[in-house]
């Protein structure tokens with residue numbers, strides 16, 4: 001499907017992840033999918049501190065990459081979700 005990425009505003013092929021309403025470009029979708037799976041692992045680890053800390057370390061550069069790609073002033077649905085619920 002062609003459209004505007006809701007995270008970085010780039011026009012191109014956009015994808016919708018299962019259970020999500022936002023559509024994002026290939027790169028943002030890959031990063032968001034990775035963050036979601038890391039978040040899932042943190043949940044599975046039951047927030048066990050060592051594992052969660054390790055997963056958070058893995059999540060940080062992905063989150064920063066997403067934020068860096070984001071168009072200035074743009075606060076897409078993914079980031080709004082993070083802001084309201086927190087990533088972890």
Ligand SMILES: [Zn+2]
Nearest residue numbers: 005008025028
């Ligand atoms: Zn994007």
